[in-house]
Amino acid sequence: MSEVFGIPIQAFLGQLLIGLINGSFYAILSLGLAVIFGLLNIINFTHGAQYMMGAFVAWMGLKYLGINYWAALLLSPLVVGLTGVVIERLCLRRLYQLDHLYGLLLTFGLALVVEGLFRQGYGISGLSYPVPKLLQGGENLGFMYLPIYRAWVVVASLVVCFGTWYVIERTKLGAYLRAGTENPRLLQAFGINVPVMVTLTYGFGVALAAFAGVLAAPIYQVNPVMGSNLVIVVFAVVVIGGMGSIFGSIVTGLGLGVVEGLTKVFYPEASAVVVFVIMALVLLVRPAGLFGREA
Amino acid sequence: MKRLVRVLGVLGTVLLAAAAWAGSGISDGVIRIGVLNDMSGTYSDLAGPGSVVAAKMAVEDFGGKVLGKPIEILSADHLNKPDVAANKAREWYDKDKVDAIVDLPTSSCALAVLEVAKQKNKITIVSTGASTRITNKNCSPTNVHWTYDTYALAVGTAKAIVAEGGDTWFFLTADYAFGHSLEKDTAEVVKASGGKVVGAVRHPFPSADFSSFLMQAQASKAKIIGLANAGADTTNAIKQAREFGITPNQTLAGLLVFLTDVHSLGLETAQGMQLTTGFYWDYNDETRAWSKRFNERHGRMPTMVQAGVYSSLMHYFKAVEKAGTDEATAVMKAMKAIPVNDMFAKNGWIRDDGRMVHDMYLVQVKSPSESKGEWDYYKVLRVIPGDEAFMPLEKSTCPLVKK
């Protein structure tokens, strides 16, 4: 059998696929950040906590109310998205006329509050969420054993990502959103209720994070700090991609997942920093990011 | 806005006043024990508030008094920050006249407090801290390392597994000093027992996704995958090993796994795994009786380190009684002179390097059908005698050991 860089081609393919799976988490999360940033000009530091909340709401639904995975996939983003709407109405709304940094600081504080509360309530060692019956087991692809659930994660996240992209880039609603990004006042003059649109957009971005959380629940331990390190990596993904384009953030997310996956094979010691190193390199070559416009 | 300023101003004054007040008016004639651990972070479930409960039980079981003087328990959260730990320890020893500090999770915090205690000639008893540095390079004449260390866990598990035919190993190692030393200690034992290490992969700490590393482990065709990591890393690795169909074809060996980890994973996922522990609640009548009382108060069965806190304090009180003083050197001498005999340990003894030597247990996680109820998780495969479980004294690099 042939080899790629000294490892068997099958193993290589397997690792590529694994990278893609992880990349789809990055893609959904960075997409959510990009959507929020696009309209609100806020970097949502609470994103990691909201991803965690998504997983927790799914877990609580199963434990206390017997809500199954499929319902949770819909309900959990809805619930967490609603908390997002409340946050936007009560807090973020007051900051739009100020420096964007305040939005970052506020959401950072909120992330601490949310994580602290969950830690107080559920401890730190984490909770288990079972893989739904329909997606249990796996398929032997010859070059690797692929758990069906992982395949589902890729499919589901790609559908959601490209669905979002389609809505924003190809529909009327999306056109309003893009117009709101460019010139909210003018849009308001056209009779569009911009404040409501902003609220809903934030809710939607948050719901995306929660959706990723539900997807993650059966794979990782549901744990109050599961999102806190992830969010930093996703920030780097966003810097690399540049936040100008929705499509860019999806592609960058997937691509970096693959790159990180391959690093885990060839130089596992560096796999935690590879995204940040790439970020530094991109900044040297293209400060605006791969898909970004210089603001 | 102005009112807010005023309120915050008052708050600040109160805080400062509280700070000043805390520094004065300490009576002696009291035995004070400080439980310093992690109340909110990584170790809060396996030690945390449960260790405080265990300490309080020790005080009650001893009658609340030593040498006619009352015993008091203080507790604080070191947030896993060594500077906070060291600061609190100094304050406790200097201002609050604390006589002994116990528990001490997180190696960096434990080592920091040890340094302080060494300077001040005060007692420390480490229960949750795992590093072998505590009884080697950084050993202290006034410290006892009570419950376990990384060496004991790794060695006990590795020896037994190789003896049963698990002779090829692949390591999944957390890429920092702790993981490295766990891997090294285990690999040595595997080789010495006639096994072979076929490979290792070092994953960043912390990691959430282990699929890539697990596939490398799978490709190695090793019979045993040794998990040289801890906490969430271990539980995530175990969970994903099951997902990728690696278990039960290959067996996992957890080198640092606690009862709470198994509890959080569930038996379905964790079943079949072998590990070493210093205490199991369902071992005999004595452990059951004590653990039942603990469970009634804390709502969870005790981990080995919580049981260790109880045991170490009972022993400490006995030693104070024997020494007739709470002066550290005399107490330590008494602690080393009396054998440890309680529900936690039989004929345990404390070596010159501060290691408390006692039997450890090799256990296997039950399958869901074997388990008869909540917390019925382990079956004890083997009792590892203390002399075999811990690093031999000849190998210790502790300067206090006379060779």
Next chain:
Amino acid sequence: MPARGNGRWLGGGLLLAAGLVAPYVVYPVFAMKVLCFALFACAFNLLLGYTGLLSFGHAAFLGSAGYVTAYTVKSLGFSPGLGLLAGTACAAVLGLVIGWLAIRRSGIYFAMITLGLAQVIYFLSLQLEFTGGEDGIQGVPRGVLFGVLPLDNPLVMYHFVLAVFLFGFWVVYRAIHSPFGQVLKAIRENEPRAVSLGYDVHRYKLLAFVLSATLAGLAGGTKSLVFQLASLTDVHWHTSGEVVLMTLLGGLGTEFGPVVGALLVVTLNNYLAGFGSWVTVITGAIFVVCVLAFRRGIVGEILAFARSRSAPKDP
């Protein structure tokens, strides 16, 4: 302006008096910790408060300087002064590299980039051999400063830390009130205008960044001597968040704000430590309250109050 000038002298006097009395009132190590963080926050404030750059990775400088100082003093046998110098120099170099990369973007991107690069430093600290990983570097001897001052004596150590702090504070003060500081403020208020006035904005930003990193390093090195250890805590991004909180709570862009903020946050951490996760919740809540209702911070509000008193007709 005379009222403000008086206020400044008053503030400085109070600060000095508090600094001199502190070790006799509160626990000296606690007071030293406050001073270290106060210096750290002042350094940070130079960047955020006066240049408008939010670095979310300042822990990298605090922590790496701590490691270098601890390592050189403990393992290479440097004197404490020399070790401190080595640590500070290391932070300066690191500041140059990170700053050079980060100033390519501004605003939120700048914050995210500094956070990302600081994360690299964190992982390096975890993996490199000399840092001792999770164990950290322990038992660092305080030694004898300049061959005469025994730092093992708590009071001597305290006064040394106080001197370091005052030096750092003075540097920040001088920087703010120099033409250099005026340019920084101009950049903060309106960067394009500063560019059009012919200032090399990038150079000024980088200079401010390096200066801030260096002082943060000085604080970190001092801290490692105070606690006689260096550990991962100081490079963790939580510490970066904490210094933002200190500055924000005390008052952005005020000279004494960071000091007040550091005092409050360190006190909070120390005396609420028994409350478990509530500390995190409270910290987060303070952040939220500060941002929503209280953006000037404590000192900022007091100054605004004093100003409204002295000039009641001012709109």
